[in-house]
Amino acid sequence: MYSFSLITLEDLQKIEYFSKFPGSQTSWIADWYHTFKKHDDNHFGADKKAYIVTAYEGNKLVALVPLMRLTRTYFKYFKLQFLEFLGQQWSGMGHDIIVIRKLEDGFVEELYSWIKRNISYHFLFLKYLPASSRLKSKFRFYRYAGAPFVQTSSFSDYERFRLKVYSRKFREDLRRTYRRIKRDGFKMEVEQHEIDEYSLAIIRNISASKTTDGKMDLYENKLKEDFHLKIYRQNPSKVVFIKFNGEAVAYGTLIDINGQRIGVDAAFDRKFRKYGVGIHCVDQVIRAGFEDNVQKLSFGLGMDTYKFQFTNCIEEFFMCYDFKIRLKSLLVLPYFHYRIKKMNRDVTAVMNRKKQQLKNEQKNNKTSKDKISFVESIEM
Numbered sequence: 001m002y003s004f005s006l007i008t009l010e011d012l013q014k015i016e017y018f019s020k021f022p023g024s025q026t027s028w029i030a031d032w033y034h035t036f037k038k039h040d041d042n043h044f045g046a047d048k049k050a051y052i053v054t055a056y057e058g059n060k061l062v063a064l065v066p067l068m069r070l071t072r073t074y075f076k077y078f079k080l081q082f083l084e085f086l087g088q089q090w091s092g093m094g095h096d097i098i099v100i101r102k103l104e105d106g107f108v109e110e111l112y113s114w115i116k117r118n119i120s121y122h123f124l125f126l127k128y129l130p131a132s133s134r135l136k137s138k139f140r141f142y143r144y145a146g147a148p149f150v151q152t153s154s155f156s157d158y159e160r161f162r163l164k165v166y167s168r169k170f171r172e173d174l175r176r177t178y179r180r181i182k183r184d185g186f187k188m189e190v191e192q193h194e195i196d197e198y199s200l201a202i203i204r205n206i207s208a209s210k211t212t213d214g215k216m217d218l219y220e221n222k223l224k225e226d227f228h229l230k231i232y233r234q235n236p237s238k239v240v241f242i243k244f245n246g247e248a249v250a251y252g253t254l255i256d257i258n259g260q261r262i263g264v265d266a267a268f269d270r271k272f273r274k275y276g277v278g279i280h281c282v283d284q285v286i287r288a289g290f291e292d293n294v295q296k297l298s299f300g301l302g303m304d305t306y307k308f309q310f311t312n313c314i315e316e317f318f319m320c321y322d323f324k325i326r327l328k329s330l331l332v333l334p335y336f337h338y339r340i341k342k343m344n345r346d347v348t349a350v351m352n353r354k355k356q357q358l359k360n361e362q363k364n365n366k367t368s369k370d371k372i373s374f375v376e377s378i379e380m
Contacts, residue, residue, distance in 0.1 A: 002107060003056045004114040009033060012052050017064065021094035022235075022257050023087045023128070029066050031230040032087040039223050044089050045070025045082065051119055052086075055111065057101070064098040065111065069121055074335070078328055083121040085128070091227065092128045093147075093262065093301060094317065097135065108138045112322075122329045123336065127319040128301065139320035142344040146351060147315045148307040149298040150286060158290040170309045174283060177276030186244040186275070190284045195232045195253060199239050202248045209270040218265060228264065231255060237264075240288060242281045244272065250281035254288075260296040261289050282310055303350050308357065316351065 013026050022028055033050055040046035048070045055063040068086040073079050085095035097103075097111075115124075127144055129135060155161040162171065181188050193199040204219045211217050219225045231237070235255040242250040250268035254261055263285060268278040282299075289297040299307045301317065321340060323329040 001057075002062070002110050004111065004118075005054050005056075006118075007052045007054050009050055009052060012064070012066070015061070015064070017098060017100050018258075019098050020258055021096065022255075022262065023085070023091075023093050023095050024066065024098050025234075025257070027234045028231070029086055031227060031234065032091070033068070035223055035227045035230065036090070042072050045072050047071045050086055051083070053111070053115070055107070060101060062099070062101040062103060063107070063111075064100065066098070067115075067119075069119065074332055078332055080122040080328055080332060081120065083115070083119060083124045085126055088127045090224070093298075094130065095126070095128045096130060096133045099134075103134065105137070108134050112138055116324065122324060122326055122332075124322040125319065126321070127317075129318045129320065131316060131318060133318075135320055139322060141318040141320055142340050143316065143347040143351065144319040144343065145301045145317040145347065146303045146354075147298055147301045147317065148303070148311045149296055149313050149315060150289070150311045151295075151313055152286075152289050152297055153295045155290075158287050161286070161290070165310070165312055167309075170279075173276065174279065177274075177280065181244070181275050184275075188280070189243045189246070191241045191243060192288065193239050193241065195229075195237050195239050199241075200229075202241065203239065203251055203253070203265075203267075206248060206251055206269050207265075207267045210267055212270045228253075231264065240281065240285050242268075242277050242284065244275075244277075249275075250277040252281050252285045254285065256294065259294065260298060261292075261294040262298045263300050278306065279309065282306075286310060303347075303354065308354055314351070314354065 009030050013030060015026070017026075019025060023032075033048075036044055037048050048068055051067040051069060053065040053067060054061060055065070066086040067083055069081055069083050070089075071079055071081055085092070088095050097108075126135065126139075129141065129144075131141070133141075135141075150161070150165075152161070155164065166174075178188070195203075207217050207219050218228065232253070232255065235257055237253065237255045239251050239253045241248045248269075249272045250266075252266040253264045255264055256262075263282075266278070266281065266285075268281060286297060298315075299311070303314070319340070321336070323333060
């Protein structure tokens with residue numbers, strides 16, 4: 001039998017624990033909540049309230065579950081309360097029960113029963129779960145996202161990695177664009193900097209060119225920028241710049257957590273698109289990972305096509321949901337059920353398509369003998 005109770009964020013910050021997911025780190029949770037608590041829209045939600053659940057077996061703390069209740073409006077009039085992982089609403093990089101000591105098989109059932117009795121909500125939405133999550137014993141899992149990564153520890157050096165993973169066509173793209181860079185009179189340099197006011201000014205300038213392609217400029221949103229700055233301050237971080245004749249034309253920001261390196265943000269100046277500065281920047285980020293002896297380099301959540309040029313591995317993430325028998329829940333349930341099933345189909349289709357593309361490229365890459373490594377989860 002387990003006992004459960006609620007604690008404050010301040011109490012949580014006094015507890016020492018290990019979590020393999022950045023979004024479950026104490027500082028990450030607190031920074032996220034204090035940054036976005038009063039940011040009300042239908043994505044982040046309104047009326048946010050943290051529910052930090054502690055689980056004890058006897059007098060021993062065995063698990064933590066950082067949750068947040070929020071309100072969203074659907075069909076103009078339906079205000080629904082959602083109970084979710086705190087932080088999954090934006091910039092989530094994996095969430096799960098934080099296990100401190102071994103848990104018995106019935107833990108999730110007891111946790112779920114306590115939550116239903118003690119917290120009011122319409123829907124329970126838990127996202128960015130690894131396939132190994134204990135929540136799978138209670139809930140049906142739906143595919144939700146993927147995170148491409150490079151397992152740098154599997155290769156002796158960058159050159160070995162490049163020959164094994166990069167397709168011949170992609171290696172030629174890197175060589176061809178580099179020849180064009182030199183032919184047009186540019187000297188390409190790679191620089192690494194701490195993330196400070198000097199480098200941030202350059203980052204903001206380059207990121208602004210994303211809007212040319214109809215993409216979001218992160219630094220236009222003050223709250224999102226503030227949160228990223230907190231991430232950089234709380235963790236070992238740096239930025240890799242690609243420069244042409246001394247002018248920065250592309251960047252990638254990185255943080256190191258638990259032996260892995262995570263790409264947080266990247267952009268290139270659209271005026272230099274034809275030179276492939278974006279792919280050269282990511283390639284240099286990978287080189288730096290090998291030089292710094294990181295175990296794993298993650299490109300973060302998202303299955304953007306360009307990421308698969310650099311890797312043959314992807315970590316899958318899932319979601320699960322439940323609801324309470326309440327009038328509003330039952331009225332809206334068919335809509336959510338349809339959307340979740342559609343999302344599962346769409347993400348599965350993308351996963352399968354990417355897997356097939358990687359297999360085809362592997363066949364065409366005569367220098368490679370490695371099998372495609374599609375994993376559901378690995379230890380970080």
